[in-house]
Amino acid sequence: MTARILIVEDEALVAMELRFVLEDLAHEVVRVVADARSARDVVRETEVDLALVDIHLSDGPSGVELGRALAEEGVTVIFMTANPGMVRDGVAGTIGVLSKPSDEHAVEKAVAFALGRRLGQPVEYAPPELQLFSA
Incomplete structure (x- = not known):
């Protein structure tokens, strides 16, 4: 399945690497943004299936609230x-957390798992790199 993905990451090199990985997997990266306001604007302007959201953005530690809103x-x-303990208790409505740095394979498996759940497809198990939040 090809998905429309938003990357919310303020570190340019990390964002660029994520974009390459996702595009190699035939996903469409709709935008790469570095702050919560820009991410909200993108979601208002275009359809987004999945967002990969860092917690510390260029406007501060706004990622948790942004994830909930998205x-x-x-x-x-x-x-x-890089600090998954900040969301150890989970965030309502979100899938889970992937620790940075993550390799290409971990990103691929986490994205496939999340998109499978989005589509209601049977998903046997989460990849070990993805710490799931309770539903």
């Missing part, structure tokens, strides 16, 4: 952060 808008959300 999920309320119907976007499937995976957090990506």
